[in-house]
Amino acid sequence: MNEVRIPAFAKINVRLDVVGKRPDGFHELRTIFQSISLHDDLVLRRRRGNGISLLVEGNEALSTEPVEKNLVYRAVDLLRRELRLKVGVAIALRKKIPAGRGLGGGSSDAAAALLGFLRLSGKELPAARLMELAASLGADVPFFLHGGRALGVSKGDEIYPLPDVAEQHLLVVSPREIHVPTPDAYKWLDAQPLYPAAIQPRARKALTKAAEASRIWRFCALCWSAPGIGPLSNFANDFEGPVFQRHPRLQQIKRVLLQNGAAEASLAGSGSAVFGVFPSPATARRAAVRFPHDQTFVCETISRRRYLRAVSGARVR
Numbered sequence: 001m002n003e004v005r006i007p008a009f010a011k012i013n014v015r016l017d018v019v020g021k022r023p024d025g026f027h028e029l030r031t032i033f034q035s036i037s038l039h040d041d042l043v044l045r046r047r048r049g050n051g052i053s054l055l056v057e058g059n060e061a062l063s064t065e066p067v068e069k070n071l072v073y074r075a076v077d078l079l080r081r082e083l084r085l086k087v088g089v090a091i092a093l094r095k096k097i098p099a100g101r102g103l104g105g106g107s108s109d110a111a112a113a114l115l116g117f118l119r120l121s122g123k124e125l126p127a128a129r130l131m132e133l134a135a136s137l138g139a140d141v142p143f144f145l146h147g148g149r150a151l152g153v154s155k156g157d158e159i160y161p162l163p164d165v166a167e168q169h170l171l172v173v174s175p176r177e178i179h180v181p182t183p184d185a186y187k188w189l190d191a192q193p194l195y196p197a198a199i200q201p202r203a204r205k206a207l208t209k210a211a212e213a214s215r216i217w218r219f220c221a222l223c224w225s226a227p228g229i230g231p232l233s234n235f236a237n238d239f240e241g242p243v244f245q246r247h248p249r250l251q252q253i254k255r256v257l258l259q260n261g262a263a264e265a266s267l268a269g270s271g272s273a274v275f276g277v278f279p280s281p282a283t284a285r286r287a288a289v290r291f292p293h294d295q296t297f298v299c300e301t302i303s304r305r306r307y308l309r310a311v312s313g314a315r316v317r
Contacts, residue, residue, distance in 0.1 A: 148304025
């Protein structure tokens with residue numbers, strides 16, 4: 001096999017609760033990820049020699065930074081070392097997902113690079129080990145090995161697939177002038193620790209038992225049962241308060257989405273993109289007219305079956 005073409009889909013967080021600060025300095029999360037149809041395109045080709053080359057199109061900042069910093073490069077390099085391969089790889093990444101907007105583009109690219117390189121090399125890796133490698137690249141990367149709708153706990157890197165829901169139509173608004181670095185968003189969020197040692201051992205045992213028994217909704221209930229966390233519901237994001245306070249225009253975008261037909265609207269991850277859920281693509285396109293100076297994307301949620309079919313059925317040559 002000489003070439004693999006694979007999509008890297010974006011995500012939204014249907015719900016994102018920051019439970020508190022962990023002893024390791026990271027934050028304890030409860031989140032529901034959802035794949036959406038907006039995607040980057042990744043092409044991996046065999047090349048002579050044993051080096052890795054990376055060409056990025058569609059994002060000037062990423063195209064000019066040292067390739068060794070890019071998550072796609074790091075993912076392929078990590079997997080080559082894991083598999084002890086010296087095959088040369090030429091990578092082309094076409095960016096459509098705006099970077100630094102809470103849509104998971106970099107993490108999705110990394111996961112696609114892992115899956116794509118496995119197909120290119122014809123090698124296999126145990127799923128558990130692949131998840132470990134993905135988590136070492138970033139907390140969101142493991143989700144993109146699953147896709148669809150999934151629950152994320154711990155740092156967001158412990159993933160439990162959830163039943164898919166009916167397709168929903170979305171308008172994603174990415175303001176060009178506002179960038180929210182994730183470290184800044186966490187600094188702004190004054191989270192009160194509810195678990196002094198991440199998840200207490202008794203709670204961890206209950207979560208694991210429920211998950212292993214596939215009692216998905218009981219598992220979700222356990223995840224949101226700590227004091228101070230409300231009942232499990234859709235479209236809640238703990239980052240909205242502090243991020244909207246510092247960037248009022250993001251709150252205005254959410255308000256305009258709701259005023260123009262969105263049934264729900266929320267900040268994407270830690271921002272700065274904001275998305276709305278609409279009854280049809282046509283209503284989403286009409287609402288997009290209200291944001292002439294921003295990037296807008298009319299897209300839809302995608303099921304795990306569709307996600308895995310697209311990723312595992314990546315075109316090969």
